[in-house]
Amino acid sequence: MPARAPLVAKRSAVRGSLLGIEGLPANEISQLLEAATKMNPLKPRPVLRGRRVILLFYEPSTRTRTSFEIAAKALGATTSLVLASGSSIEKGESLIDTGYTLRAVGADAIVIRHPHSGAPHLMASHLDIPVINAGDGMHEHPTQALLDAYTILRHKKKILGLEVTIVGDIYHSRVARSAIHLLSKSGAKVTLCGPHELLPELATTLVDGLKISRSCEEAVRGADVVMVLRVQRERFSGLKLSLPDYISRYQMTMARLRLAKPDALLMHPGPIIRGLELTWEVADCPQSVIVEEVHNGVPVRMAVLARALGKIRN
């Protein structure tokens, strides 16, 4: 029986945890991306046989949840899915107590998605098993940034020196924060684009060298990568935004995308809302790697899980 940890616990997360890109050194990012190239879900490698990975999801998810599950199984681990609805969380069990409970039933690692920023950090600081952040509030979504980098590297030789433009709802986006940290650590030149409501000037303080543009045309011109983000109306919290205005100024259209380099990649973390942040044609155009991003989520998450459970040296 594992002893119950004291309520005010150790401060740092267990080695192998992945809470965000901000705290992940560049060399560890490279190691994870390198490891991901050796992962093939079609050729299972049972390095995690007998290990138990719990997927703890407090928010809806399609891509992240299934790809973590498939990734864990491809490595021979067993998985259990715990959703906020239908579990004791509905009865009021706290985050930390939920963590203790999952640890007590034998979890070797916990993958957590949560609507509140910092929830994985709170859990990690009270548990002696690795915690992997699968998206926390508006904060970070580190595995999304890793799979995006992996996708870029399948098409471009290196990230260093690339011009990457991120268009859309950056303020509410955990994908944007993780992507900005990763791209910046890897030497890309990042431009952010969106209206004030979704992209405050404060965004430039996140890392050095960030640029902001309020003109989609200007931001996209000459870009190597154009990443489009969904307008997260579920996180607006009273914010008013005219969607017709947004669409006319920031929707990714073929005309705007043509301003980027001819071989530019069009990315989107999903879910996409056709007709809002991008047009139908853009979503399916030859430059679009939206579906490939989802596909690459599996090997990248295999690498993250293998690292969490000590099967990748770092």
Added chain:
Amino acid sequence: MKHGSQSHSILIHGGRVIDPLARMDGLMDVLLRDGQVAEVAPPNKIRAGAEEKIDARGLIVAPGFIDLHVHLREPGQGYKETIASGTAAAAAGGFTSVCCMPNTTPVLDSPEWVTWVRQPQRGAVVNVFPVAAATQASKGAVLTDFRALQRAGAVAVSDDGKPILSETTMREALRTSAEINFPVIQHAEDTRVTQNCSMNEGPSSFRLGLRGSSPAAEASIVDRDVQLAQQFNGARLHVAHLSTAESLIAVRRGKRNRARVTCEVTPHHFTLSDRDVREYDANFKMNPPLRSPEDREALMVALADGTVDAIASDHAPHAQHEKIIEFERAAFGVSGLETAVPLAISILHMESKIPLTRIVELMTSGPARVLDLRGRGTLLRGSHADVTIFDPKKRWTFEAAKSRSKSHNTPFDGRQMTGKVVTTIVGGRVVFRG
């Protein structure tokens, strides 16, 4: 709460007496008798005998410190703090008088509950001055009966924790304030624009993915209130836990225009900024939030130049299950009664070189004047025998676990401090000995 009904005397000798109201700073002996200050005189000049002698050599002897802003959580929230535990923490922190806020369960909006708080059965070991709610149930709509609350012993009204947002209601409150000479304390926050915010708006909130409360949400209400206060001759407006540079501009303007506008600043706001928020540690979450380093600098200037009238702890105890949870869900507030004095000395005196006399003023005559606490905040003969004795040079480490408060939600656990309270005397009785 009542002390000194029987004859008792204490001679405090050899200390450096700092009494800003009496313009006194020097080696003096102090004789307390029958609950009053009987005599303050140069060393060895007091001839009268005393039953108890306190050797204060190397120490500062000051009028009892007054905290204008504490949450004692009773009635109704005794699991966070009780009047007994909260005042024990106050005594250990050097405070001889505390003003308790009305956001209890039920809200302190009736003379009956004000009386209840002041009853001896509550077990207070320092003087407790209740602040009553300004509106019924602090809902911001209908004013409470200020006159009846004043008669019951309330020293001011406030809807602390919530602002009085409606301009009509605030105007009415200030008009009544002017009529009966009764202060209105405002928690200045435009809550229409701070929904779901859990820290200051700035680089840290953006980085952590937390919604940020803008400094303007505070300043806009301070600005409006100062303008309203100027409309009623004699209206008394006190700005609680002022935290931004912009709010100070409005307060300075009000003071220049001779409005009776006062303000307080908390130790956490002059010690920390939003850059210090430890990742998702709710012991750094309070309202108003820790602001930018520039705001903190502006507070330092205002503390030194006289714009700020008082240091108040905004002691806000919460149980662990309300704090050791997701940052955005955690309760606002930090405990602070036992760290206020050492932080004032460490940060304001040692680091910012503000003279000790000014710091003592901010904790004695300053707050006494804000709420008109007669016979307190000074050691003039005939004043209440409330005395705080502290060692301004003592270095020590604060340990939250040893706090007298029922709750330990502090960002200062394990912090090195300079300055320690040695003895606290209320009504001529020693209530704390460090």
